[in-house]
Amino acid sequence: MTQETTKQPEPVKWVKLTNEHGNIMEVPPEHVAINEKDGWKVVKE
Amino acid sequence: MAHVFGSSNVGFGDLAGWSIIGNDSDDAFKRGEAFGPTGNEVASNLYDETVTVSTRYQANSTSTPTVPATLGATLNDLTITGISLSTSAEGFAEMTLSGHKHVSPGTHGTVRTVAHGITLDRAFGVSAFGVSVTETNGLYSSTCNIETQHQDAPGTLGHTIAGENYDGKITIEVTATGTLTATLSGYNCTSVKTPQSNTDFKRQSATFIKALAMA
Numbered sequence: 121m122t123q124e125t126t127k128q129p130e131p132v133k134w135v136k137l138t139n140e141h142g143n144i145m146e147v148p149p150e151h152v153a154i155n156e157k158d159g160w161k162v163v164k165e
Numbered sequence: 166m167a168h169v170f171g172s173s174n175v176g177f178g179d180l181a182g183w184s185i186i187g188n189d190s191d192d193a194f195k196r197g198e199a200f201g202p203t204g205n206e207v208a209s210n211l212y213d214e215t216v217t218v219s220t221r222y223q224a225n226s227t228s229t230p231t232v233p234a235t236l237g238a239t240l241n242d243l244t245i246t247g248i249s250l251s252t253s254a255e256g257f258a259e260m261t262l263s264g265h266k267h268v269s270p271g272t273h274g275t276v277r278t279v280a281h282g283i284t285l286d287r288a289f290g291v292s293a294f295g296v297s298v299t300e301t302n303g304l305y306s307s308t309c310n311i312e313t314q315h316q317d318a319p320g321t322l323g324h325t326i327a328g329e330n331y332d333g334k335i336t337i338e339v340t341a342t343g344t345l346t347a348t349l350s351g352y353n354c355t356s357v358k359t360p361q362s363n364t365d366f367k368r369q370s371a372t373f374i375k376a377l378a379m380a
Contacts, residue, residue: 134239134275143178146239147278154280155238158231159181 136163176220177262178241182230182288183222186259191217192268195323212323214268218243224257224288232260232285236311237278237330237379242266244276246315246330250285252292253306258285263312273317273328277379281311281335294337296349296373303342305368310336313379333377338370345369 134146137160144163147155152162173179176188194211201207224230238245240262247263267273286292294309313330320326339347344367345357352373361367 131275139179140181141174141179143174143180143241145233145235145241146275147235148275151235151238151278151280154234158234 136165137161138163176218176241177243177245177264178220180222180230180233182224182226182228183260184225185220186223187221189219193217197323210323213271213319213325215265215271215325216243216268217265219261219263222260222262224259224285227288229285229288230258230260232283233262234280234282235278236281236313236333236377237276239275240264244273244315244328244330247310247312248281248283249311250283250292250294250309251307252285252290254291254304257289258287258292265315267317267325267328271324271326273325276315276328277313277330279313279333279377279379281333281377283309283311283335291339293339294349296337296339296347296371298339298341298345298347302345302347305340305342307337307339309338310334311377312336313377330379333379335375335377337373340368340370342366342368345371347371347373349373351375 135149135152137145137155139160172185172188195213197210198206199208243264243266245262245264249261251259291304291307298304314332315330317325318327352375354371355374356372358370
């Protein structure tokens, strides 16, 4: 007998941003652009 | 422990255009208690350590500072659940960020967010937050509260294993020294207050509220 399992969707990985003071903010990918306009920069990992 | 003066880069941390003028941090546990047959406590257990933070900022130049754009984002490991702005005709804008984090093993990971779209008009003086007012209204002060409700869920040993934001709201109040004829598209005007005294001009305040869908 085959047992069906419900696969949970993978959680979306948030993007790390940093400001001129070195503080780290994490936001969903779709929010990166609006925060970049405010001077936040994506942290290269 | 050395005495620390001031509030540099604490709480949510330094943000461009703002000085931190105060920070409140509360590192707290919940406490489970067991009682004996005569009503006295016989055992206790601390669980679900959570740090709740409120950081107060003031604009530190005449350049208009930005407001964190994402309600529900994580800033310095703290989930932002509240952004409060306050402006007046005779002062620099102030902002308070509120939020929390769960101390390991507690965590709820990422939560629902929203881009609230609120900006300041200026660093010094009143921001209208989009409320349509005329100069003759004598706009004197304003507040804007952007907040989300937040619910956590405990795991087997009480520490937080899940959490979610819901029921976001923006509440804007503007106060004028004249008669206020204010409108704000997309919001409900829920209150118009008219305080008067024998030593001041009549003032008038209007409150506007709209929902923010956390997603």
